[in-house]
Amino acid sequence: MDSRDIKTQEIMNKGETGLHEECGVFGIYDFDGNDVASSIYYGLFALQHRGQESCGIAVSDTNGAYGNVNSYKDMGLVNEVFVGDKLESLHGDIGVGHVRYSTAGESTRENAQPLVLNYAKGTLALAHNGNLINANDLRRELSMTGAIFQTTIDTETIAYIVARERLKTPSIEAAVSNTVSKLKGAYSLVLMSPRKLIATRDPYGFHPLCIGKRDNAWIFASESCALDTIGAKFIRDVEPGEIITITKDGGLVSDRSHCLDEKDRGRCIFEYIYFARPDSHVDGVSIYESRIKAGKFLAIDSPVDADLVTGVPESGNCAAMGFAMETGIPYGTAFVKNSYVGRSFIKPKQSSRESAVQVKLNAIREVVDGKRVVMIDDSIVRGTTSDRIVKMLRDAGAKEVHVRISSPPFLWPCYFGIDIPVREQLIAYNRSVEDIRKVIGADSLAYLREDRLIELSEGMSICKGCFTGKYPEEPPKEDIRGKYDK
Amino acid sequence: MDSRDIKTQEIMNKGETGLHEECGVFGIYDFDGNDVASSIYYGLFALQHRGQESCGIAVSDTNGAYGNVNSYKDMGLVNEVFVGDKLESLHGDIGVGHVRYSTAGESTRENAQPLVLNYAKGTLALAHNGNLINANDLRRELSMTGAIFQTTIDTETIAYIVARERLKTPSIEAAVSNTVSKLKGAYSLVLMSPRKLIATRDPYGFHPLCIGKRDNAWIFASESCALDTIGAKFIRDVEPGEIITITKDGGLVSDRSHCLDEKDRGRCIFEYIYFARPDSHVDGVSIYESRIKAGKFLAIDSPVDADLVTGVPESGNCAAMGFAMETGIPYGTAFVKNSYVGRSFIKPKQSSRESAVQVKLNAIREVVDGKRVVMIDDSIVRGTTSDRIVKMLRDAGAKEVHVRISSPPFLWPCYFGIDIPVREQLIAYNRSVEDIRKVIGADSLAYLREDRLIELSEGMSICKGCFTGKYPEEPPKEDIRGKYDK
Amino acid sequence: MDSRDIKTQEIMNKGETGLHEECGVFGIYDFDGNDVASSIYYGLFALQHRGQESCGIAVSDTNGAYGNVNSYKDMGLVNEVFVGDKLESLHGDIGVGHVRYSTAGESTRENAQPLVLNYAKGTLALAHNGNLINANDLRRELSMTGAIFQTTIDTETIAYIVARERLKTPSIEAAVSNTVSKLKGAYSLVLMSPRKLIATRDPYGFHPLCIGKRDNAWIFASESCALDTIGAKFIRDVEPGEIITITKDGGLVSDRSHCLDEKDRGRCIFEYIYFARPDSHVDGVSIYESRIKAGKFLAIDSPVDADLVTGVPESGNCAAMGFAMETGIPYGTAFVKNSYVGRSFIKPKQSSRESAVQVKLNAIREVVDGKRVVMIDDSIVRGTTSDRIVKMLRDAGAKEVHVRISSPPFLWPCYFGIDIPVREQLIAYNRSVEDIRKVIGADSLAYLREDRLIELSEGMSICKGCFTGKYPEEPPKEDIRGKYDK
């Protein structure tokens, strides 16, 4: 697959956004002693949208040999990796799971998670979502005292520190607490020791992590939709900075010593706009509601006379519905999305006139013909796809196409777990909104106002650094993209 | 995979309907001499919803050695089968493609299409969608004059007759015409001889087939959405009973000698209700519009006081929108569908409490909480899924759940290409609507009135045999399910 | 894999000979009602040397539904094709199996055997080894009465004739008898009808076929080594021209009406020289003994003063031992063969200096250093490998290298089942023995005398056409290589 294909694939998988979350995590401890691998499997299914390149499950039997972890991980989707008897061989009543996205360069089997390791005090399995901004420093420091690194993932860095801190502290949770003091950046982490399951979230709360319960089993998951899928009840979110330990007697111990004031936190606003599933709740906020609200704000701030509101599926649908609610303009489904064009779609090498967008989306003439259409998408990254979709609507008879974007223009890098193209590739870089409108060929274009973002999180502190260049935590001076490339 | 898993899988792939179309066909003849394999590949992508079990492509170079067909077919989705260099090795400017569904028993590699064969006059490649009702008789007759059968597909029967008729006639199109005289039942057929591409459709027009053009290439496809995908222009439908031959000089020759009067035709109404993609047009009718209309009829015929209308994704969405338009009750998206739960989902063997439906669908509390919900689906086959979805809405807070089905109750077998479970498994068999309502736990339940069906096809003659037991063509007396099982 | 690689592979798999047998067949009927698939699996293992490109098994339950054949076949070795639960799903007490070699052009999944088919009288499964010389005529004739061909294998032609003859005759064995009257060329055939297992061999007896028994099971196999492998007793060979039917009551019925006089038969002498396994017996002759004899004749007819006799593994070893016995010159194993370099070895595309021969063979210096070596191989086809092996011996210190070939020079095509390169590629074409000696760099070179061949079969009539151009049956005038290439 040449680089051109990879790019094509990206576009096809992620629509216009072309943005990538790094991971989804899941952990479960069943005090009834049931095997948990299949629950992790279902949970990862529900989190699959957070990472499609590799996945893995590690389980342990708390009643069996101390520290005997069974794990399997590989490149691919959950239902591609756990085929045959793979799942059946994973016996244990405590376990963690992971789905992962990564940039092409680091996309290797070695980097798949959970990371399973042995150290002085037994075994650990870690699943991590986020991005450390001081990882280079930490690795350097660890290296100088003899660490070796077999992967290029932050999880290994974290694991090292936990292992070393554990040598100085009486418990694994104390070691995690010491570790948290050293980490900078974004991390939602689930960690399994032989008899404990621990979850923590960076003090800014960049990415989500929540707690669920089903009978006598405790569950941690990146998003609450994973709890629904396995029939578990949502208990609450892990608070930013909180360390929660499920102890071997079934208790839940909370360490909030690392928590910041709410005002200093910085939840990734893009979780609300795009990444999280609309049936999830993050820190008490319904993602569905956030998106409806974004659509309403667009309607209020950038109204337009039109006959139809439609969303670019799937990510634009909720905001489109909000826009329709606010304006009374009818909502309609203008596009059919080919759900078979998935991760593994590869453009054939035979020269052909078909475009990736055309294969994935088709407009329904009956819906748009003769109409003035408001088309809502969650973001414009490079602009190459929006261009074609606008044209698709016009070809289907739309008289006017008004594009509304449920986020402000991307202008800055993300250091905390979102893969945004280099600035020069961003369509908003050095372009006015009017310039962008011309590029994508719309009749009008408007973005969500930056000051509206805080309302999407219902007033809770957010990180909107990708729009403003201002981050809750000071970003590194050096470029940390591909940070451990040897 | 045990039979229980197969059943689970069925349900998961097809939602409540549990119905299966048999196939999608595609043909192309490019008079500019370009390779057509990648266009067939894209076309099959667009038709993938018509068959997910096997697929294949056969191409020929009309300027190369006479009758040198290159083909590849296997079990799996289009993007699973045509991996690596598979597509690149298929050179030729004329070709046919096929996607196939089949019941478990016949689901073998041998039965994948197109069928490629040599006979007295050279080579043929055939791709067929439908079901012959006199196939047993035809096979018996062919057998008695020495035919051997290596597959259990109708396509082989058709191929035999074409080959034999060709011996008595001066041209392949004449042989096809003679063949059509012998076939009973449903067939949309694309056939490639070394220098000609022929398409035909049974005189009843059970299943769709249309004609497109792109520059100097003629295209045949089961649905018009496949034309859109490859950037071709829709020209017109193949008329029921028509035989169209694309000759080697680029001409299109139509033989309408087998056409029936419009009133005697019988288009499968389920193409309109469920099978065809909403962005397709069948015999001049927009599938999208048909479904909107079905929803409106439900609103008119079976109104209910409610706060929200929602569709069971994807198949119930259009009708739900129609219901909302007619009643003014707000339309909302109450469910998130996990698009990663696809064809290859296999329920783990580890005992687990998670249900297949729960993994696939989740309700959004914010949308339904406290509301009286109208939930629209295209059909209820066995009822096992509807049951769970109704419960899912209630668990998400719905005060009332009113189910509306955009088709009448299934009661009869289909002999013309749709795989309907045996009568005893149909929920409507020996049950009143009220009984069904109780089974699925809805507050009210209504089906589309049978007399509305004709309006979905804008008055064109239809087959609604699965609802009425009356068929446009006399069905066989013997049970033809698994008709060639040895 | 480009054509260069294919050639490399050929050489590597078949040593100097570069010759290919077409197939191995196996059939079993167990009157104790046991499943026979695993016995077929083991039998095919023992016949794997007769064909490594595809294989298949078809079984039927004689107590089950009439004519319900289960089969599986694919490209690959027996242990590559029958992985996972493939074998377990094949239930039945009667069955046939096949291993196949083919030239690259015909090497497709469609052509894998056994061929399973339905016809007027039920089902048939056929496994065939050989090559018909009148297949073109037969196909033409069948085509003119409406036959269609989905493969390019003779088996399909034979199946057609059997099916058609069955319509005119009261039994399947009578149909086979009529079929035999029409076939010209080489065929060792095993055929399974729902309740009978039939084996036949062409009247010339080109290729072997024998009968075995284990408890209440009758077995047919291409070579007796397959009987040994499954613990069956060798009963006798199927006589050339004989048709043997195992009837449903366990009886063995022999029809010898097609048998020729012994003097008119023509067993393929290359089965004795190279193809058959040395632990097999063909028509009462030990293959091992034949090769020992060949070596002795070489010693008698082309003696040489030397210190060591060695064989090119594996095919030259027996003759080398015979040469040593006759002369008293010590036998030694001069080469180590890398048994991991198998069918699937593909030369890397990275430019490299390593040769395929070097990877496969290495000389042991201690064995040959300072010695005058007699190196025995079974044949020289193109000469490219012999060249390198001679050099390898010299590099390992051999003072002299005398090459003895246990067959006469190849000069003519084979029409009866052996794949010999086109004449122009044969090293013996237009070259004297002295010229060949120079090409391969040997100190002396001698071939087996043609008049010795008859002694290898202990006086039984043989076909030695590839050496003499004279065949027991008149070969076709047209070139039948790639005979059904469309």
Added chain:
Amino acid sequence: MDSRDIKTQEIMNKGETGLHEECGVFGIYDFDGNDVASSIYYGLFALQHRGQESCGIAVSDTNGAYGNVNSYKDMGLVNEVFVGDKLESLHGDIGVGHVRYSTAGESTRENAQPLVLNYAKGTLALAHNGNLINANDLRRELSMTGAIFQTTIDTETIAYIVARERLKTPSIEAAVSNTVSKLKGAYSLVLMSPRKLIATRDPYGFHPLCIGKRDNAWIFASESCALDTIGAKFIRDVEPGEIITITKDGGLVSDRSHCLDEKDRGRCIFEYIYFARPDSHVDGVSIYESRIKAGKFLAIDSPVDADLVTGVPESGNCAAMGFAMETGIPYGTAFVKNSYVGRSFIKPKQSSRESAVQVKLNAIREVVDGKRVVMIDDSIVRGTTSDRIVKMLRDAGAKEVHVRISSPPFLWPCYFGIDIPVREQLIAYNRSVEDIRKVIGADSLAYLREDRLIELSEGMSICKGCFTGKYPEEPPKEDIRGKYDK
């Protein structure tokens, strides 16, 4: 695959011995700047007999970005793992390769080698053959200073120490030297740093490692046969205890500070008897000659009147030839080995009477019928296979079967890299030779005398601990089997 199958497989792959070497290593540094991956590929092919469960290659471009290692490794044979474009993507002029055997429990992808890692001073890739006896201590010690372990292979332990020592020393070779001071047990190691290739061998020289050259490329390989395969010249063995560094200017620097006196060394005698390929030389001794000698000693020490000497292929052949030479009794090849029954052979689950041994071996009646046969094998481990082979000879007509084993009876565990079953499974445990004779059903049985072993290595110091329980280096008190099982 259940445990029974695993056992079957073992027996089939390794003949009677059932013994397993742990690994083969390969390294190359090409100062002409050519890509080395294909040479490593060929080299690993030649070493495949030393490990068939996983393999890997790591390369680096010394002129490219500092420390940019490309690697690929997986479970499987060399030609199963390096398929498609895997090899083509590995560009670099310096590299290491590895083939690995492991016991079932540790047989995971994580444990495949080479181990590639980053540390304070850049990257390292290590390939190791052997077994450390103080690994538990070393791991414990490393753990107490914060090491984490992601594999259960010694290579990781070694890598850690090298990395830590490098922090205290000016060069990688100095770090390796310090490391060697800490390691106990057996190791033949090849290590690649960005600009250096280093090879070392434990001071006892348990397992082989040699140096070769081809043009301007230096090569290290476990056995000299790998040098032959790639057309390289054997230069010399790495001396036990020696550390050889290939520097970036092409020089070879030897550090012999860890070398012991010859009398204190302990080469694994089983390399001579069984593991190494007969075309290899280890420490100047021809493996072929060692085995010939073993056969001669058997003839001298345990003569028997007989008509034929034969070897159990392949491992008994050389000794059989030696026995024949010494006695004058004719040597013959009594068995045909089915070379298609390889690593991946899995006994079908269908109950069947066929035994694994029968599938793999068949006796040639003509060779043994009526004869008194001497059958030579390299060892008897559990005895289950010998039993069947003796019976096979008798069934083929042998009048007497005299078994001679070219090694003494196994009685003790190996701590230095050979996987010997637990004592209770060894046939020689608690059994006299006469008892063993009865178990295997031979007419007579004799083993090689223990005092002959030293002559196989031409007087060089050996380890014969598996026969005597006395080891050159004090073995650990604790059981180190499965030493890092968590």
